[in-house]
Amino acid sequence: METVQGKKIYGGIVIGKIFHYRKEDSQIRRCQIEDIDAEWKRYEKAKETAIEQLTVLYDTTKEKVGEVNAQIFEVHAMMLEDEDYNDCIKGIIENQSMNAEYAVATAGDRFAEMFANMEDDYFKARAVDIKDISERIIHILLGRESQQDMGAEPVILMADDLVPSETVQLDKELLLALITKKSSVNSHTAILARTMNIPAITKVDIRAEWHGKTAIVDSYREQVIIDPSEEVLQEYRVLLEQEKEKKELLQTLKGKENVTLDGRSIQIYANIGKPEDIPGVLLNDAGGIGLFRSEFLYLGRDDFPSEEEQFQVYRQVAEVMGDKKVIIRTLDVGADKQVDYFHLPQEENPAMGYRAIRICLTQRDIFKTQLRALYRASAYGNLAVMYPMITSLWELQEIKKMASEVKAELERDGIPCKEMEQGIMIETPAAVMISDLLAKEADFFSIGTNDLTQYTLAIDRQNTMLDDFYDPHHEAVLRMIQMVIDNGHKEGIWVGICGELGADADLMETFLAMGLDEVSVSASCVLPLRKKVRETRLCEKK
Ligand code: PEP
Ligand code: MG
Numbered sequence: 198m199e200t201v202q203g204k205k206i207y208g209g210i211v212i213g214k215i216f217h218y219r220k221e222d223s224q225i226r227r228c229q230i231e232d233i234d235a236e237w238k239r240y241e242k243a244k245e246t247a248i249e250q251l252t253v254l255y256d257t258t259k260e261k262v263g264e265v266n267a268q269i270f271e272v273h274a275m276m277l278e279d280e281d282y283n284d285c286i287k288g289i290i291e292n293q294s295m296n297a298e299y300a301v302a303t304a305g306d307r308f309a310e311m312f313a314n315m316e317d318d319y320f321k322a323r324a325v326d327i328k329d330i331s332e333r334i335i336h337i338l339l340g341r342e343s344q345q346d347m348g349a350e351p352v353i354l355m356a357d358d359l360v361p362s363e364t365v366q367l368d369k370e371l372l373l374a375l376i377t378k379k380s381s382v383n384s385h386t387a388i389l390a391r392t393m394n395i396p397a398i399t400k401v402d403i404r405a406e407w408h409g410k411t412a413i414v415d416s417y418r419e420q421v422i423i424d425p426s427e428e429v430l431q432e433y434r435v436l437l438e439q440e441k442e443k444k445e446l447l448q449t450l451k452g453k454e455n456v457t458l459d460g461r462s463i464q465i466y467a468n469i470g471k472p473e474d475i476p477g478v479l480l481n482d483a484g485g486i487g488l489f490r491s492e493f494l495y496l497g498r499d500d501f502p503s504e505e506e507q508f509q510v511y512r513q514v515a516e517v518m519g520d521k522k523v524i525i526r527t528l529d530v531g532a533d534k535q536v537d538y539f540h541l542p543q544e545e546n547p548a549m550g551y552r553a554i555r556i557c558l559t560q561r562d563i564f565k566t567q568l569r570a571l572y573r574a575s576a577y578g579n580l581a582v583m584y585p586m587i588t589s590l591w592e593l594q595e596i597k598k599m600a601s602e603v604k605a606e607l608e609r610d611g612i613p614c615k616e617m618e619q620g621i622m623i624e625t626p627a628a629v630m631i632s633d634l635l636a637k638e639a640d641f642f643s644i645g646t647n648d649l650t651q652y653t654l655a656i657d658r659q660n661t662m663l664d665d666f667y668d669p670h671h672e673a674v675l676r677m678i679q680m681v682i683d684n685g686h687k688e689g690i691w692v693g694i695c696g697e698l699g700a701d702a703d704l705m706e707t708f709l710a711m712g713l714d715e716v717s718v719s720a721s722c723v724l725p726l727r728k729k730v731r732e733t734r735l736c737e738k739k
Contacts, residue, residue: 199423201401203376204664205416206387207719209396210436213373215423216352217408218359225302225335229294236290240297243337247330248274250337257349273330282308282327298338305331313500325499353412355403361385361534366497369393369473374414376401376421383647383658383667385533388697389493391719392470394477400661447724451482455727457709458734464715465723465730466522468695472513477720482727485522487643487717488583488695489514491567492529495536501563507570515578522579524643524717526622526695528567529553529585533659548657553586558595568603576613583620583643588627593638622695624648629677636688642681643717646696650674669698675707682712693717702729709735 230236251274259267276282282304289300305327312324353374354367364386375397380386382399390397396416413422413433422429456462466487467478471494478486494502494510502510514523530536531552544550557564571582584596597619607614623629624645632642650669651658658667668674678694685692693715698704700718705726708716718726 198426198429201421203398203401203419203421204382205419206380206382206397206399207391207395208417209374210413210415210417210433210440211353211373211396212411212413212430212433213351213353215355215407215410215412217405218354218356225298227299228296230296233291233294236297237287239338240286240290240301243297243334244277246337247277247333250333273326276326276330298335301331301334301338309499318503318505321500328499353414355407357403359386361389361496364389365470365493369395376403376414378403379661381659381661382664389470392468392474394719394721447728450724450727453727453731455730457730459736461709461735463709463713463730464693465726466715466717467720467723468717472510474720475514475517481720481723483720483723486514486518487524487693487715489523489525490529491525491527492534495528495530496534500538504566504570507567508573511571511574511580512577515574515580518578520579522581524581524583524620525571526583526585528557528564531556548651548659554584554592554596555586558592561599565599565603568600569607571617572604572607572614573612575615575617581618581620583622585622585645586624587621587635588625590631590634590638593621593635597638623681625652626677629681632681632684633687636685636690639690641690642685642692643695644678644681644693646674646694646698649677649696653677679711686712691715700726702726705729706733706735709733
């Protein structure tokens, strides 16, 4: 048994097996081979193994989540038998005397590009599958374990670090906990772990030999116990039981109001990254969705999501939530959320660079597609839209102009759409300082304390070395929050917080006293915050 310490990203206790997620060198070596027949046989053997893997994946997925979800693996197995694909690989091995890995990577790229350039959305989407099957074969040829094959049982995922595009692709159902070596606690990977309700610890000195071992992740005590003794396991089984009871007790707060003992109420909404997070929102009885980070629809894929694809997602979320408000934050890529197909420039200082609304206002086609999808979906529920990273009044005026053009265009074409509240995120000191002016143009403010803290304290939120300096309780940040609330209220608009600070139960009383109207937090924080609000009395404190 061995106990190692780390730093908490998201609290919880789990017991399970460790899976080591390795980042691999994506560079495929190109080398001349002598024995062409042997190289082709190597490929054929790898293909056979891939098909066997896919059959197992098909069977286990079908059993766990049904045939519809399993079909993709059947499609992949069929694609591996495609004659053109195989001929292309054979041609490269035979005519250029190249190694099988290089031949598969080259054929994969060629076919993916061909599919990506097709008109039909169905074929376009096959580009990702071609890449996927090619990567599978390359993994086998190189003797690596495939990253997607975490198996059918949920695991504790151990990794050096994960970028948001990797995290967003992880199957929540297969994840018990996350332990990493170097994620910043303020990064989007950390935020995703909280949104997915996955206990997570970082700054753990991870070791490859832990792969496959039983471990206990206790992120409350910020520790991971490898190979726990039976006695320790028993102790933790009791703790897990207590956790379960606490959660059940919180469930009794469902349907109750978020109101203090002296009658002051506040909205408690939930943050989501993808539609799969909605069951958690409903289970925890959130009043609405205060932040849907729509950029996660763009991550972990090879091409832009089409208007239709986005419309279907926004519509689904709007419909499921019914009358409850759903605030969709428009595309916020850049900085740590890198998307290859955007071809964003390499920047010295990406957090202060070409990101979010700055991209949307310069690459307007991308933004317009999203606005059209949003307005189309507005007809199906209670949608609102929110714009990130605003620093100047003209930005909001320009965006509103684009939004009204989009709406007029849809109306002209007879496509149903509704008026939506248009709010902005207050996450730059500039927006705070001109919040009196912005309040005349915006329908609401939602304070993004993650970025606001970063820009106010001049601390890169990705920099793990500065985690101890990143203090969202800093008086400067709290004063800014008060200023934004006051300026918003003067113009009669509501003000919320959708950054991580909103979930800080210790500050709830302060926020209530400041006059905050809403917080939007990870779904699992909704009921604990409701409990906190209902136990608070403000009057006596004045
Ligand atoms: C924020 O900055 O507080 C916020 C909610 O946005 P994100 O964390 O996605 O940058
Ligand atoms: Mg932000």
